[in-house]
Amino acid sequence: MSTLSERILGAPAGEYVDREVDIAFAHDGTGVLAREALREMGVERLPHPERLRLIFDHIVPANTGTTATLQAELRGYARSSGIALSDAGGGICHQVMSEGVVRPGMVVVGADSHTCTLGAFGAFATGMGATDMAAVWASGATWFRVPETIAVNLAGNLPCAAEPKDVALAYVARLGMEGATYRALEFVGDGAAGLSMDGRLTLSNMAVETGAKTGMFYADPATVRYLADYGLAAASQTPEDCRYERTVDIDLGDIVPLVAVPHRVDTVREAEEVAGTHLDQVFVGTCTNGRYEDLARFARIVRGKKVAVRTVVVPASRTVLARAIATGVLADIVDAGCMVVPPGCGPCLGAHAGVLGEGEVCLSTANRNFRNRMGVGGEIYLSSVATAAASAIAGEITAPEVA
Amino acid sequence: MQGAGPAICLGNDIDTDVIIAGRYLRTKDRSVWAEHAFEDLDPALAPRLSGSIIVAGRNMGCGSSREQAVVALREAGVVGVVAESFARIFFRNAVNVGLPVLEAAVSCTDGARVAFDLDAGWVEVDGKRYPARPLSGRMITILRAGGLVPYWGSHR
Numbered sequence: 153m154s155t156l157s158e159r160i161l162g163a164p165a166g167e168y169v170d171r172e173v174d175i176a177f178a179h180d181g182t183g184v185l186a187r188e189a190l191r192e193m194g195v196e197r198l199p200h201p202e203r204l205r206l207i208f209d210h211i212v213p214a215n216t217g218t219t220a221t222l223q224a225e226l227r228g229y230a231r232s233s234g235i236a237l238s239d240a241g242g243g244i245c246h247q248v249m250s251e252g253v254v255r256p257g258m259v260v261v262g263a264d265s266h267t268c269t270l271g272a273f274g275a276f277a278t279g280m281g282a283t284d285m286a287a288v289w290a291s292g293a294t295w296f297r298v299p300e301t302i303a304v305n306l307a308g309n310l311p312c313a314a315e316p317k318d319v320a321l322a323y324v325a326r327l328g329m330e331g332a333t334y335r336a337l338e339f340v341g342d343g344a345a346g347l348s349m350d351g352r353l354t355l356s357n358m359a360v361e362t363g364a365k366t367g368m369f370y371a372d373p374a375t376v377r378y379l380a381d382y383g384l385a386a387a388s389q390t391p392e393d394c395r396y397e398r399t400v401d402i403d404l405g406d407i408v409p410l411v412a413v414p415h416r417v418d419t420v421r422e423a424e425e426v427a428g429t430h431l432d433q434v435f436v437g438t439c440t441n442g443r444y445e446d447l448a449r450f451a452r453i454v455r456g457k458k459v460a461v462r463t464v465v466v467p468a469s470r471t472v473l474a475r476a477i478a479t480g481v482l483a484d485i486v487d488a489g490c491m492v493v494p495p496g497c498g499p500c501l502g503a504h505a506g507v508l509g510e511g512e513v514c515l516s517t518a519n520r521n522f523r524n525r526m527g528v529g530g531e532i533y534l535s536s537v538a539t540a541a542a543s544a545i546a547g548e549i550t551a552p553e554v555a
Numbered sequence: 556m557q558g559a560g561p562a563i564c565l566g567n568d569i570d571t572d573v574i575i576a577g578r579y580l581r582t583k584d585r586s587v588w589a590e591h592a593f594e595d596l597d598p599a600l601a602p603r604l605s606g607s608i609i610v611a612g613r614n615m616g617c618g619s620s621r622e623q624a625v626v627a628l629r630e631a632g633v634v635g636v637v638a639e640s641f642a643r644i645f646f647r648n649a650v651n652v653g654l655p656v657l658e659a660a661v662s663c664t665d666g667a668r669v670a671f672d673l674d675a676g677w678v679e680v681d682g683k684r685y686p687a688r689p690l691s692g693r694m695i696t697i698l699r700a701g702g703l704v705p706y707w708g709s710h711r
Contacts, residue, residue, distance in 0.1 A: 168691060181580055185622055188583060193707040211581065219581045265620040265644055281622040281648035283703045290707065295693065329568050330614035334643055363614060363642055416568070501577040501619070522572045522618060524595040 155301040157336040160276040165300045174258040177205035182263035185282030200292035201234035212240035212496040215504040243469025243495040246439040252382025256371035268359040272352040274371035299336040303396040306343030314407040316351035317536035320358040321410040325420035333363030343404045349378040350445040361417045412534040415523040423551035432512040434544040437466030441517035451481040453541035454488035460547030463490040464506040466498035502526040558634040559670040567612035574624040588627035605632030608669040616645025653702030658688040
């Protein structure tokens, strides 16, 4: 009787295994280093370019000549090596991989810590560094220590004012920033089945904020339907009676809008408790909350109103952006006075498109509020999309009203 | 593999953003990362890194997968990193770039004399010995080779 990680990796927890990977991707930042490492390894021909992807998302379009030159070199390498490239504007790597690429049961590695996002499909998906990625480019395989698993048992349904991001903040607060180090998380229970794929991706995305290797959902009819829309066939995965290291129970009915306060992701307060906190910027987007459902939720709240604070909205991918245009969601966002930045990571990592000044305060729908991450001396609060929308209108942190 | 040097003590949950900030990542010049290591934590730290051993608490290197964090420390001349626990990507990255990492809970103050032996699995602080969690055989081999790049050349 196996956990999903044990089933996919084919060995019991604690064992080291060598595994061929199904998909491996790097972005414009880590890809540059992986290319350098590969060159130093003396590897010229890639045995499995069809498994590899380069996805430009971290600083797109390039912010400086140096960045542009590094991206141009990597673009050239993609062309010459046969690695498929999603160029600037295509979207965030995890989002692009969630749009009809990753399927249940796959082994997926990405040179980005939030690769755990793709565990939402019932894949074993984990982040690695650039040199490890170079070895994957060189061989098509890597090694893993099969992780022990912590179950996050979700029961019931979310109240109207709360959303999957609030559940993510709740479980990160419960486990702590190192509560699941070296472990996998499995999101189980009737509450897990009730979440949309967009919502599941939000929960899986934040697994690494507890130190976890991945955060997985069992593929079910919702997964199968989602992938069918991209023309992919997939089957559900049936949970077995397996041994979890521990189980964390969360009743979704108890979830209220939450905010992670500076500078730790696991220091979480009810939004009501920090209501009134002055804001200089609101940021909606990222691999946590830049999907279509997120933008649509944001638009519903700001429609017909004006934001009272600088608000940066970044769709997670071109597909998300196109759909938001087609449905009128983007017009509502623009009419409310928000800035829309091209698909990508936006200001999340403090490189461009909304960097904070000394002493500025930002409410963000991202996944990290580390000290100085979005700019030296800036403070980051993390929240759901609904809390970000209500706060953008008010100009200060505000708990969303029940829709 | 052995090493020794004066301790630079850090706390828990040292994230890779404070080891090397996002604004310095876009270059292939490794000296830039060494020069700006820990800048947002304490700008006085970078010049002290050469020859030192970093002694951290729990969850060392959490956050981003950026390999520049471990390269910054190696290029700055850090001899090794001891921590009560590590974030897994940072740990694997350190091994891959040939930076010795030891998981051990030690009592330490800044400037204390720290020594370690990776193969024997111990860390010493001012002469007091603490056990370190053993690395897998493959990780020791990669570290001994000087990282995954030289290991690739000699083991494939």
